[in-house]
Amino acid sequence: MGRYSPRRFLPPQEHILTMNFSFASGDAVRAGGALLVIPLFDGDLGDTLPSALASAEKALEGKLRTAAAQEGFKAKADQSVSIHTLGRLESDRVLLLGLGPRAKFTPEVLRLAAGRAAKAAQKLKVADFTFALPSTEQPEWAVRATVEGLLLGTYRFDRYKSASKEEKSPPRATSVRLVLPEGAQKGPALEQALELGRRVAEATNWARDLVNEPANVVNPERLAQAAQEVAKEVGLKATIGGQRDIERLDMGMFLAVARGSVNEPRLIHVVYTPKNPKDAKRPPLALVGKAITFDSGGLSLKPSDSMVDMKTDMAGSAAVLGAMKVIGALKPPFPVHAFIGACENMPSGDAYRPGDILTSRLGKTVEVTNTDAEGRLVLGDILTWACEHKPSAIIDLATLTGACVVALGNYIVGAFGEHDATVEAVLEAARSAGEEFWRMPVTDLQKDALRSEVADMKNSGERWGGAINAALFLREFVGTTPWVHLDIAGPSQSPKERGYFNKGATGVGVRSLVEYVRQRTAEAANAPEEEAAAPVKPSKGAKAGKGKAPRA
Structure with a gap:
């Protein structure tokens, strides 16, 4: 890279x-x-x-x-x-x-x-x-x-x-x-x-800044530069990939979404590694943030009113980078990796189309039925890449669905996942941090909504259960790795002034991620050394396509 x-x-x-x-x-x-x-x-x-x-x-x-x-x-x-x-x-x-x-x-x-x-x-x-x-x-x-x-x-x-x-x-x-x-x-x-x-x-306010900045200021390149600044500030390692790196990694879904914009995509990997050699060998915690720096909806164009706030579609990545600012200073006894795929979703003569069939890094094929369901496509390739680093757990944050806002409103994060211990640990961290999370179901009863006649799956199904459908799509790319998906579409912005909130970006997720790392640090300090350092078996769903993912 x-x-x-x-x-x-x-x-x-x-x-x-x-x-x-x-x-x-x-x-x-x-x-x-x-x-x-x-x-x-x-x-x-x-x-x-x-x-x-x-x-x-x-x-x-x-x-x-x-x-x-x-x-x-x-x-x-x-x-x-x-x-x-x-x-x-x-x-x-x-x-x-x-x-x-x-x-x-x-x-x-x-x-x-x-x-x-x-x-x-x-x-x-x-x-x-x-x-x-x-x-x-x-x-x-x-x-x-x-x-x-x-x-x-x-x-x-x-x-x-x-x-x-x-x-x-x-x-x-x-x-x-x-x-x-x-x-x-x-x-x-x-x-x-x-x-x-x-x-x-201060890290939360920094994340709020990133989200509040207009899309003509914070584009994929400049978001990557922000990641480098975070790394330099707290002693982390940042590696940034461009278009060719993404092509070499066979991230077909990510590349398709990015194709319509004149601003090239960026692949961002920020790594905290403990100085203790034994701690450095522990399985890392992986944090993944959605980073669509502007979402027009692509050829499935959004109404004008719905586009006004789409500079905020990278709030998940801002929260992850904000958390890394603190995690680098906390120095937990295990590695922490941040994975971000940054791009814009724009309509153009080269934009991907409804009806296109994309091949993901994992090898699964996806029929595009809605180009405005782009975040899950980028996240699918990034989650696959993250799994190849054999993490102990993955947490992704994404302004993913309006359906989650319909279900939970403007102040509650939807939490999805099947690994009960990991989901409960994230919920407990959120409670301690003072952020409202609510567990949502990930059920195969909705799986038919993503069934395709011409590919392995569709990127968007019926309207009903839209937030669950999106979580089911992401699940296909994490295999057996313990994983929690946080849909922050509502709480990423406050519609009014309230308490410490202003109208606009909230920085939601920074506090909870930091608290989750703090609680895991306390657990690691009390765990037997052999148990804490035990490697995680490779995820069945994380086998890559062509090429090996480079490590930062």
Whole structure:
């Protein structure tokens, strides 16, 4: 595979804020800052007040709760109220955040609340503020969730908007003091949680940038350059292949989809390898991301309105690369490989057609019935290639089907797979990371929908069960390798501002992939050495066609 000289392909990310965090103890009211943020549970406004609220209430002569009540604030989830202190506190304002019932509290509730606080601080043009952490059984999770929520909440994508200098560069919060609750002690565990939260949030914001950029900026070549930048930043190895490399690998489905565009495809392989020789020999974890940098639908052309957001059809690859930024720093005791096939799906005189029959790298033939079902074609060849590296498991992320959005809406990822242990491990990682995944069936009852009269299978079947049909198609290319397919078509974008979300790209999947690697790292540390290093048998479905896949 060829190599391309890396160069920075986007302007510096001034709009992605880097905050300076510090820990403080004692009275939050005396910690300073222009804004004092106090998260509260439903019921905290009663007779027994949390220490931060009690101190603020005393300084304001018992008027804080009265003012909050007048604004209808009851500490319910998603509620917040800002109250001016009129010079009676060191902070100009107190921001009360609702967390809802303590019985339903999760780190994600705090993460969303912290996102609201960050947005409020931006609107108030606050340069520094104090955040009183709520009392929880696991202060490390409270710290991480707060840091992630604050950094995710500051994100905005306005690089291309013309504005006055003052509007373009409004004051931003750059300094945050996290006041520890009573009984919590500053130490290595909290520092590590803070640093992990920072890394994950910054990587997620980086992924959001990639997705939000227009397709005339992020095309296959520039996505490949982004992968090289990630590798250079955290000490990974990136190998980039072009058209000829894809041809040598006999990726007939990938080549067909890419054929209609003047922008050549790119084959991206990013590798993390542990320095310990024994760990380096362990079977790798494979992460696969869909990377259609623009999807017009090809000759099965989408309606104009449906094309507007199709620059986001590479959100799966952005999540994989964002996760690799963190994984390279985490240094797990097993290799992690990222596999990405990047191209555009465009109509032209050379575009592939409905009725064409394609030969995949695996050797299976596919009748094209819809050129707008292109993502699964590219992923099929990339999954085959990934399986040839004999991974312990494969996780793919793809904005694959509108059917999954119909089924699960805009905020829930559809998770497909037949290897129960691997699927459950991914679901558990998502729960810990605060992302909503829901297991969907992979059933042979739908298999007839992909039956072809002239080839081994069709790329698209009937409308009903469309997300399942797509998963069944991908299953043909992974064989017996433990595999989880994540359909992120809905959650890859938020339709509105909510918590730490803005309207637009969310970076969904970054947190869950990082958490999955962290949990596997913990398992590997506790597993017997022989078991951890045992090789995985080659997948029955991963035998390649002509040629051997090069390794990065």
